[in-house]
Amino acid sequence: MKFIRLRVANYRGITAAEVKFGPDGITLIQGPNEAGKTSLREAIGLLFEYLDNSRHRNVEAVKPVHRDEGPEIELQAESGPYAFTYFKRFLKRPETTLIITKPNPENHTGRKAHERADAILRETLDVDLWKALTIQQGDAIHQPDLARQTSLSAALDQAAGGRPTDPAEVGLFDKVRTEYLRYYTERGAERKELTDARTALTRSEEEASNIEQAIRSLDDDTERTASLQEELAQLKEQDDRLTQEVTAYTTSLAEIRDLEGALSTSRLKLQSAQQSEEAAHRDRDFRQALITRVAEADQEYKKINAESAMSVPVLEQAQRELKKTQVTFSQADEVRKLADKNAELRRADFDYYQNKLQLEQLGERKSRIDEARKNAAQAEKLLRCNKVTARVLESIEAAEKELLAAKAKLETGAPQVRLESLAECFMIIDGKDTTLSKGSERSLTVTSNLRLSIPKKLNIDVIAGASFEKLEKRVVDCQGELDCLCENASVVGPSEARQAYETRNEASRVAAAKTQIEKENLRDLTYEKLAEMLMGLEQTVPAYVGNRAKHPAICPDLESAEKEWKSSELTHRQAAHACELAHQTLDVARGVWNDHNTKHHQSRASLDLSSKHLIQARADLKRARENISDDGLEKALAQAVQVVASENAGVQCAETALRTKNPERVKALSETAKGSLQTTHNRRDAAQTELTVVQTRLKIHGEEGLYEKLHAAQTACERLMTDSASLHRRASSAKCLFETMREERVKVRRAYVAPLKEKIEQLGRLVFDDSFQVDISEELRITSRTLQNITVLFDSLSGGTREQLSLIFRSACSMIVSQNGGMPLILDDALGYTDHNRLRLMGAVLAKAAKECQIVIFTCVPDRYGNIGEATCISLR
Amino acid sequence: MIRFLHTSDWQLGMTRHFLSEGAQDRYSQARFDAIRAMGRIARDEKCQFMLVCGDVFESNQVDRKTVARALEALKDVPIPVFLLPGNHDPLNAASVYRSSTFNERKPDQVQVIETSAPIKIADGVEMVGSPWMSKRPVTNPITDAIKALVPAKGTIRICMGHGAVDTLTPDRHAAGTIAVATLDRAIGEGKVHFVALGDRHSLTKVGVGDRIWYSGTPESTDFGEVQSGYAQIVEVGEDRITTKPVQIGQWRFIERARVDLNAADDVEALRKSLEEIDNKDRTVIRLNLVGSLSLTLSGALQNHLTAAQDVFGAFDVRDEELLLVPDDTDFTNLGFSGFADATVQRLRNKIVDGGIAGTEAREALMLLLRLAREAV
Incomplete structure (x- = not known):
C-alpha cells in the first residue's frame, strides 16, 4: 500500500491541511510541535475503521474546536492493483465516497463505499497486521519507557477483536479470558461457585428425598392403619366364634366330669370288693401256713435232739487232750525262763566291763581337754596384756634403727674439740672436773655446746653450729618416738619388746592348740555330754559288783564275760524255741476243744429254740381255730369272689357311658379353643397397640404439611437444578470460547514468528554485522539479540540499541504486511536515543525498507534523518 | 325443586413448580378467594347448600x-357446605378431615361426608355421598352407594361422587373408574335425580341426559383444561333440571403449542402478542418455540422473554426446537479479524457438526457476541 495524498479538514484544531507523499521511498514531513503531525497519522486509522455515522468516542474526539462542522478525511492511495480516493465526513452531514481509478473505475458512496474499501484492504493486505500496526503506531516509539509500547501481540489482539484505535482498552481476548476465569482457575480447575452450585443441588435433592421418604412412611402408616383396623374386625369375629366354642366345650366337659365321677365311684367299690377278696384269700392261706409250720417245727425238734446226744463224748476226749498239752507247755516255759535269766546276767556282766573301760577312756579325754583349756585361758590372759604384735615390734625396731642412724649421723657430723695437754692441767668440762695429764690427748664431741673452763683463767664455750643442732634434734626426735612406741607397747626397750613378742607368739600357739585338742578328744560329743556320760559311768560302774547276785560268780575280765554272755544267749534261744513249739501244740489242742464245745452249746440252744417254736406254733393254730374254723374261712372266700364280679360289671358300664362322650377329643378341642382364644386376644392386643402407635404417628406427622413442604423442596430443587445447569452451561461456553480462541491466537502468533525473524535479521545486519540474530517469542516480542555468538536479553540491551531494534522490528512488520508493497511505515520523531554513527546505519535500514514499503517520517528535528538516502521532504506549517 | 351450587377440585394447598415465590402466593390466595366468591354467588343465587365433590x-x-385458611374462608359461606373426600384427600387414617386443625376450626355449617348413608338436607331432599376411604379403592365408592339405593319416590335425591368416568378416560378399566351407564341407569330407575361429580377440572356434562355433571375446578390448575375456573348453579326437580355455569377463576393457563420464529418479524410478532395479553400476573404462559434464528435475533428474543418473565405469573418457554444459527450479519460491525474471526468460524463449524459440542459452541458464540458488544 502507498499513500499518495492525505487531506484533513475541520479536524481537531486543523481547519484544513494536505500532505502529498513522495511517489516512492521515504517522505520526510518536518514541522514544529503541534503542527498536526500526529493528527494526520491518526486520521488514516479513523478513515478506514469507522462508518461515517459512528458516534464512537474516538470519532467524537476529533470534532473540530469552535466549529460546527464534521471532520473530513480524504486519502488518495494505492494498494495492490487498486488506486483510489477515499473520503469520509463524520458526525455532521456524514458522507463516504470511494472513487477507484484502477484497475477498473468504480464509484461508491455510503456504507457500500466503506465495505468496498474494507474489501480492498482485505484483498491486498494482511488486515490483522495492518490494524495492529496502526494501533502500534499510536505509541511513539522513541519514548524512553519502551515497556509501555504496545506490543505487536497486544495490538494483534485488539485488532482481531475489532478494537484498532484505542490501545488502553481491554481487548476481546482479555474479556474472554476474564469470563473464563469467572468459572475456572488459571490451571483450569473449577471455581467455588460451580462446586457450590453442585453441592447446594445435592443437598436440596437430599432434603426433597427425605420429605418424600417421610410421606411414603405416612402413606405406609395410613395403609397399615386400614389393614390393622380390618385385622381387628376379623379378630373380633374370631374372638366371638371361639368364645362360643369354649362355652360349648365347657358344658360337655361338665357332663364328662359327672360321668368320670360315677366311674370313679364304681371303681372304688370294685377296689374295695377286691381288697375283701384278697383278705379272705390271705386268711385262708395264713391258716394253711399255720398248720404247715406246726408240722415242720415238730420235725425239726426231733432232728436237733438226736444231733445233741451224739456231740457229748467227742467233747470229753478233746478236753483230755487239752490238759495234757498244758502240762508240757508249763515245763518248757520254766526252762526258757531260767535260760533267759542267765543270759540277762551274763549280758550285764559284759556291759559292766564295757562301761568300766569306757569310764577310763572318757576320764582321760576329759582331763586332756581341761588341761588344754586351762593353758589356753592363761595364754589369752597374757595376750590381752601383751601389746607387742608383729607390727608393733616392727615399728619399734624401725624407730630403733632410725635412732641409731640419727646417732651415727650426730657422731660423725658433730664438731670435735681435741685437747692436748702440754702440762698437767685442771679444767672443768661441762661442769665436770677433769684433769689432763701432760702429753695426754682428749677428743670431745660437741653435741650442742661445750664449756671448757680453766678456773679463774678461762672459760671456753664451744657451740655447735646450726646443722649440728638439727642432727641432734633428729636424735632427740627419734629417741622420743622410740620411747613413745615402747611406752605404748608397755615395754622398756626394744630388747624387751622382742622378748614380749616371742612370749606373745607362744601364747597364741597355746590358744590355737586348745581347739585342736578339744576336737580330737570330744570327737562327736559335746563337752557337757562327755561330762554327763562320765558322771553316769562313775555312778553305775562301781555299784554293779556290789548289787550283783553272788552266784554264779562274775567272770574275771571283759573277754571271758563276752564269751560267757554269747554262750548263755545260745542256750536261751534253744529253750525259747522248745517253749514256742509246746505253746503251738497247746493252741491246737485248745482250738479243737473250743470247736467241739461251741458245737455242743449250739446244739443245745437249737434244741431249746426248736422246742419253743413248736410250742408257739401249736398255740397259734389253736387260737386261730378257736376264732374261726377252717370251713368258715372257705365260705367267706367264696362270698368275696362273688361281690368282686358284681362290682366289676358296674365299672364296665360306667366306662362305656364315658367313652360314648369321647372325653379326650372334647378336652383336646376345648384346650385348642381356649388356646386359640388366647392367641386371638394376644393378636388383638398387639394389633391394638400397633394401631395406637401408628395412629399417634399419623397424628404427629399428618399435620406437618409434608405435601407442601415436599413441593417447596422440589421447587427449590428444580430451581437449583436450572440455576446450576445454567451456571454450568455458561461455564462450558466460556471454557469452549476461551480454549478455541486461545488455540487460534497461538496459531496466528506462530505464523508471524518466522517471517518477522527473517526480515528483522535482514535489516539488522545493516546496522550490526553478519552474525546478527534475534529470538522472537510467540508473543511476538524480540526476547534477545545474538551478536558474535553472544546472546543478550532484549531488556538488558542499551536504550539506544533497544530503540534501533524496535524500529527495525516495525520496519519488518510494515514490509511483511503485504506481498506487494508493504504498508506505509509512519515514524513520529524516532531515533532520539541513537548516536551519530548508528543514525547513519539506521538511515541505511530505512532506505532499504523504503524499497519495499513507503516510509513517512514526521519530525521536528530533520537533521536526525540526514542519512536516509533519497527522500521527499515536505514542510508542514 | 331444589337449588344448590355444585363445585369440586378446589385442590387447596396445590403448588406449581413453575410459579415464582410471589406468584405461588397469589395463586394459593386465589383459591381461597374462590371459596368466598362461590359463597357470595350461592347466597345471591339463593342456593340452599353447596356440594364440593372431592x-x-x-x-x-x-x-x-x-387447612386453617380454608376453614376461615368457609366461615364466610352462609349456607350448608358438604365436603366429599376424594382421591387426593381420602378419608383414611391420615385424613385431613380427621386432623385436629380441621376439627377444631370447622364451621358448623360445614359437613364432611363420611359414609354413603343418605342425608336428609331438607324436606323431600336427600343427598347420598360416596366418600373415598383410601387412595386406591377397588371400585369407585359411588358404584356401591347407588347399588344400595331404591327408587326415591317423592324425594329428590342428589348423589355426590368423585373419580374419572369410563367415557372420558383412556384407561376405562382402571380401578375406581365410574361406569356412566350405571349412573344413567340409576337416573332412569328414579334412584337418583342428579349426580354431582368431581375429579375432572373442566366443566363437563356426562351421560345421555342433563343430570350428570362435572363442575370442574373453580380455579384453573394446568394447561389443557377446557373450561376450568367455573362452578355451576343447579336447580333440580324430579321432572326438570337447569344448570348454569358461573365463572369463578382468575388465573389462566395459556399454551401456544407452536410459535414459529425464523425472522425478525416473527420475534416482533411474538413480542406484540405477549404484550397484548391482559391480567398478566395471573396468567401462566407456555411457549413452544420452533424455527431458527440468528444470534442477533436470538439476543433480541431473549430480551423480550426476560421482560415477559418479569410480568407474567409464570413463563415457561420450551425452545428445544428453536435453532440458533449464527450468520454473517451477527458479526458485522464488530470488525473481527485474525484469530477472533477464526474463532468464530471454528465455533460455527462446530455448530454445524451438532451434538453437545455444537450446543456448547452455539452458547460460546452467543457469549462472544455479548462480550464483543459490551466492548463497543
Missing part, C-alpha cells in the same frame, strides 16, 4: 395453615 385439599398432608 379433592377439597390437594393432599391429606397439607400444611395446618392451608
